[in-house]
Amino acid sequence: KAIEQIKLVENSSLPAAKTLKIRDVSKYPNQRVSISGWIHHSRTQKNLAFIELRDGTGFLQCVLAGDLVHPSIVTDLKREATITIVGTLTPPPENKSAQGGLELLADYWKLVGSSHADLEGILNTESNVDQLFDQRHIQLRGKKASSIMKLRSIALQAFRQHFYSEGYYEMNPPTMVNNFCEGSTELFSFDYFGQPAYLTQSSQLYLETMLPVMGDSFCIAQSYRAEKARTRRHLTEFTHLEVECPFITYDELLNRIEYMVCDVVERMLKIDKELFLSVNPNAKVPKRPFMRMNYSDAIVYCQKNGIKRIDENGQEVDFQHGDDIPEAQERKMNDQIGEPIFLCRFPAEMKAFYMARCPEDNTLTESTDLLMPGVGEIVGGSMRISNYDELIKAYKREELDPSNYYWFTDQRKYGTTPHGGYGLGVDRFLTWVLAEEHIRNVVSYPRYLNRCSP
Ligand code: 4AD
Numbered sequence: 001k002a003i004e005q006i007k008l009v010e011n012s013s014l015p016a017a018k019t020l021k022i023r024d025v026s027k028y029p030n031q032r033v034s035i036s037g038w039i040h041h042s043r044t045q046k047n048l049a050f051i052e053l054r055d056g057t058g059f060l061q062c063v064l065a066g067d068l069v070h071p072s073i074v075t076d077l078k079r080e081a082t083i084t085i086v087g088t089l090t091p092p093p094e095n096k097s098a099q100g101g102l103e104l105l106a107d108y109w110k111l112v113g114s115s116h117a118d119l120e121g122i123l124n125t126e127s128n129v130d131q132l133f134d135q136r137h138i139q140l141r142g143k144k145a146s147s148i149m150k151l152r153s154i155a156l157q158a159f160r161q162h163f164y165s166e167g168y169y170e171m172n173p174p175t176m177v178n179n180f181c182e183g184s185t186e187l188f189s190f191d192y193f194g195q196p197a198y199l200t201q202s203s204q205l206y207l208e209t210m211l212p213v214m215g216d217s218f219c220i221a222q223s224y225r226a227e228k229a230r231t232r233r234h235l236t237e238f239t240h241l242e243v244e245c246p247f248i249t250y251d252e253l254l255n256r257i258e259y260m261v262c263d264v265v266e267r268m269l270k271i272d273k274e275l276f277l278s279v280n281p282n283a284k285v286p287k288r289p290f291m292r293m294n295y296s297d298a299i300v301y302c303q304k305n306g307i308k309r310i311d312e313n314g315q316e317v318d319f320q321h322g323d324d325i326p327e328a329q330e331r332k333m334n335d336q337i338g339e340p341i342f343l344c345r346f347p348a349e350m351k352a353f354y355m356a357r358c359p360e361d362n363t364l365t366e367s368t369d370l371l372m373p374g375v376g377e378i379v380g381g382s383m384r385i386s387n388y389d390e391l392i393k394a395y396k397r398e399e400l401d402p403s404n405y406y407w408f409t410d411q412r413k414y415g416t417t418p419h420g421g422y423g424l425g426v427d428r429f430l431t432w433v434l435a436e437e438h439i440r441n442v443v444s445y446p447r448y449l450n451r452c453s454p
Pocket residue numbers: 181182201202203204225227233234235236238240242243377378379380381382421422423424425426427428
């Protein structure tokens with residue numbers, strides 16, 4: 001026998017409902033409210049339906065009964081359908097917990113947008129990584145992924161709070177450029193109205209030009225690297241927080257990086273500790289000061305602790321001064337030591353052209369990489385060459401055409417100053433602070449080798 005159709009009607013004799021976001025429910029116990037959101041999960045039991053409603057600010061258990069779950073309309077209550085539920089916020093039955101200590105006993109609901117049953121086939125526990133990231137727009141709605149996206153927003157808020165409270169100004173650099181900062185091998189190039197152009201690897205050179213304009217400066221922009229690396233911590237597009245400070249010393253640079261990292265974690269805990277700990281139960285502010293280890297001591301550490309490099313013939317051999325310490329070995333050392341490490345004073349030939357030399361040894365640079373256990377390098381920074389002639393020589397050594405950099409060189413011509421700065425990979429920072437296995441999990445739509453969609 002066909003089921004008779006029913007149409008729900010809101011009871012106009014009830015008190016007017018206040019429209020709320022889920023984050024605010026605890027302020028309205030025993031009041032009639034109206035909440036709109038997505039059906040995160042639903043379960044029907046005879047003539048009752050339990051809906052976990054999600055609105056981006058939280059999750060709320062809603063209970064529908066009687067005609068509200070009439071067979072002719074209950075099929076509308078599919079996962080991810082959008083609905084408005086009106087009812088009274090009530091303490092849940094004993095021994096059940098609820099968001100804000102309350103659940104919503106509905107007296108009326110209305111479908112806003114239906115959801116297709118085929119959703120259940122899009123992603124499941126068998127889905128491989130490629131399938132998951134093809135459906136990233138759906139995957140992001142999950143509890144873990146959406147918490148990570150919110151914590152990413154909170155981290156960006158905390159970075160900005162930190163720099164504004166320390167008196168820095170923020171600039172917006174261009175990301176389409178005609179020069180490079182970190183070497184030419186990792187550039188994405190494109191045609192800019194007939195001229196060759198690149199997607200920027202780093203905004204540092206532009207940020208340096210802001211020092212005479214606004215003093216301590218920072219920017220948060222996308223950087224691009226055509227790196228064919230398929231590792232847990234490499235993206236081809238990443239969010240780069242960069243910082244420049246005039247009239248500082250190398251030691252002050254290290255102190256500023258250390259303070260910034262600790263202060264940002266502390267601020268994140270202050271903004272939403274519960275959410276933060278729900279993703280990383282061990283999240284805490286790291287202990288200061290961080291270990292400071294010269295590159296030369298890292299070589300000795302590797303020699304003494306059996307960390308070896310692979311030579312051209314595939315043989316394991318000891319590291320020697322001048323060898324680059326690859327990611328895997330660097331991480332091994334970092335994980336053995338088990339705390340943040342500033343690796344300092346790298347040989348000049350390993351580092352970018354703009355880095356200042358150490359006064360005590362001209363073959364070394366006043367540079368640093370900050371390594372974090374589990375992830376590795378999250379910050380790269382240095383003091384910059386502030387002397388005009390020295391910078392011209394550095395271009396020559398790297399076979400760079402100085403005419404492309406006249407605007408950068410001019411900083412040394414019109415009022416130079418000792419200065420230093422750094423770049424922090426926001427995605428790497430999040431991978432570390434959220435204890436995520438893979439960097440792609442902390443990015444909304446990650447770009448890496450073989451993925452530039454959706
Ligand atoms: O060490 P890098 O290459 O330094 C620079 O680009 C400097 N110009 C920054 C500066 O001093 N203003 O990059 C800085 C940071 C790294 O420590 C890392 O955290 C991140 O950027 N990074 C990447 N993150 C994800 N994927 C990649 N392929 C990355 N390459 C660098």
